[in-house]
Amino acid sequence: xxxxxxxxxxxxxxxxxxxxxxxxxxxxxxxxxxxLSENVIFKKQSDFQKSSYHYKKIETxxxxxxxxIKYCIIIFTALAILxxxxxxxxxxxxxxxxxxxxxxxxxxxxxxxxxxxxSIIIENQFAIGDTISVGNFKGEVIYLGLKTxxxxxxxxxxxxxxxxxxxxxxxxxxxxxxxxxDVSVSYESDLDxxxxxxxxxxEELSKSLPNLKGNVEVLGLESLSSSSIEYRMxxxxxxxxxxxxxxxxxxxxxxxxxxxxxxxxxxxxEVHNGK
Numbered sequence: 001x002x003x004x005x006x007x008x009x010x011x012x013x014x015x016x017x018x019x020x021x022x023x024x025x026x027x028x029x030x031x032x033x034x035x036l037s038e039n040v041i042f043k044k045q046s047d048f049q050k051s052s053y054h055y056k057k058i059e060t061x062x063x064x065x066x067x068x069i070k071y072c073i074i075i076f077t078a079l080a081i082l083x084x085x086x087x088x089x090x091x092x093x094x095x096x097x098x099x100x101x102x103x104x105x106x107x108x109x110x111x112x113x114x115x116x117x118x119s120i121i122i123e124n125q126f127a128i129g130d131t132i133s134v135g136n137f138k139g140e141v142i143y144l145g146l147k148t149x150x151x152x153x154x155x156x157x158x159x160x161x162x163x164x165x166x167x168x169x170x171x172x173x174x175x176x177x178x179x180x181x182d183v184s185v186s187y188e189s190d191l192d193x194x195x196x197x198x199x200x201x202x203e204e205l206s207k208s209l210p211n212l213k214g215n216v217e218v219l220g221l222e223s224l225s226s227s228s229i230e231y232r233m234x235x236x237x238x239x240x241x242x243x244x245x246x247x248x249x250x251x252x253x254x255x256x257x258x259x260x261x262x263x264x265x266x267x268x269x270e271v272h273n274g275k
Contacts, residue, residue, distance in 0.1 A: 018081070018084050019081045019084060022077050022080050022081055023077060023081075025077075026073045026074070026076070026077040029073055030069065030070055030073050033066075033069050033073075034066050034069070037062065037065060037066060037069075038062070059127065059128045059129065060121060060127040060128045060144050061121070063128065063143070063144065063145070064121060064144070064145070064146070067145060067146075109162070109164065110147065112163075112164040113146065113147040113148070113162050113163045113164050114146045114147060114163075115164075116163035116164045116166065117144075117145060117146035117147060117149075117163040118146065120144070120149075120163060120166065121144070125169055125171065126141055126144070126169060126171050126173070127141065127144065128141050128142065128143065128144050129141060129173070130171055130172070130173040130174075131171075131172040131173050131239070131240050132151065132169050132170060132171050132172065132173070133169070133170040133172070134149075134151065134159075134161055134166055134168075134169055137151060137153065137159050138151075138153060138170075139151040139152045139153035139154070139157075139159070140152050140153075142158070145163075146163070147162070147163060148160050148161065148162055148163060149161050149163060149166060172239060172240055173239045173240060174239070175239065176213045176236045176237060176238065176239060177236075177237050177238070177239055177240055177241060177242035178234060178235070178236060178237070178242060179234065179235045179236075179237050179242040179243075179245040179246045179249060180232065180233075180234050180242075180246070181232070181233045181234070181246055181249050181250060181253065182222055182223075182230045182231070182232050183198065183230065183231045183232070183233060183253055183257075184225075184228040184229070184230050184264060184265055185228060185229050185230075185231070185257070185262055185263065185264065185265070186227075186228060186229070186262075186263040186264075186265045187228070187229060188263065189229070189262050189263065190262075191221075191229070193260070193262070194231065194262060195218070195220075195231070197256055197257070197260055197262070198218045198231060198233065198253075199218050201216075201252060201253065201256050202215070202216040202217060202218050202233060203215075203216075204252075205235070205248075205249060205252060206235075209235070209245055209248055209249070210241075210244075210245075211237050211238045211241035211244065211245060212235055212236065212237055212238075212245070213236035213237055213238060214235065214236040215235070216233060216234070216235040216249070217233065217234050217235065218231065218232075218233050219231075219232045219233070219234060220232070227265050228265040233249065233253075235249070
């Protein structure tokens with residue numbers, strides 16, 4: 001029992017229980033403010049589809065605000081704990097002004113990152129969920145903070161970039177994408193029949209294909225190549241969905257041309273016997 005009382009006496013001293021109490025209170029406040037922001041400030045996010053621009057923009061602001069709240073709580077909790085151990089917090093705060101210039105010189109890159117991060121968010125250059133290219137790296141934005149941005153490509157590789165280094169960005173998610181299909185037929189084909197089939201098919205695809213932003217169009221004869229005649233079909237799609245639409249279009253075109261007995265040319269190799 002004596003050992004038990006000794007343990008209790010050590011625990012109930014302010015230097016032990018107060019820091020734990022402050023950390024628990026800070027954790028609870030952070031969770032409550034995070035829940036409050038989701039239920040009040042960002043409640044309208046559920047009104048938009050996850051792939052929509054407005055949803056991504058709100059998600060970006062939400063991550064940013066929740067990070068600011070978290071770091072503010074950490075700072076205030078630390079400032080509340082330090083006096084318990086006899087640390088003069090007022091002198092630390094006053095010292096920040098004295099050493100501000102030194103800190104500014106030491107953390108110039110960090111300051112540049114913060115300014116660049118704010119510029120990206122304020123100017124709506126991109127948001128979480130957008131597909132972008134920075135330099136030679138293309139992928140989806142999975143994190144956008146004040147200091148760094150993280151991009152994940154289709155292979156699952158994640159690139160972390162300091163915001164100050166993001167000087168030129170290609171954003172593929174701000175507008176529509178274009179599905180482009182070149183249809184090859186042989187020179188022996190009846191071109192009037194080919195055009196009629198493609199126009200009929202374009203009307204059917206316009207009603208059945210997902211993620212379209214307009215009708216499938218037949219632009220007409222695109223080129224006369226060495227072994228085939230090429231027609232071009234195009235369709236506006238929602239952002240970054242043109243690859244899926246192109247695959248569906250190719251399958252439908254092939255099946256329809258085969259039904260109509262129209263030859264689709266392909267490369268052939270002619271082998272001569274030396275004898």
